[in-house]
Amino acid sequence: MGEARGEARGRLTEARATLLRLGGKRFGPPPASVVATLEGIADLVRLEELTDRVLDAHSWGELVPDAAQPG
Structure with a gap:
């Protein structure tokens, strides 16, 4: 069970990193x-x-409109 949670956290971390990398390039x-x-x-x-x-x-x-914008 702990292994599955660790794998899920790893997939979330990887998905965030991919999103930030691609978004950063764009x-x-x-x-x-x-x-x-x-x-x-x-x-x-x-x-x-x-x-x-x-x-x-x-x-x-536009991609993440629910992020609080500084202002």
Whole structure:
């Protein structure tokens, strides 16, 4: 059971890293609010959906609109 949890955490970490890497290449470095929002997502399917949308979005704000924007 612990092994399965560790594997799930690893997959989440990998999905976040992929999303941040691809998004960073497209939009530039993510704001801290985006990183915090992505770190708070514990649903692998949601992270994969966001990764799929990287090519369709025009900015981090469009990709992750629920991230608190500084202001």
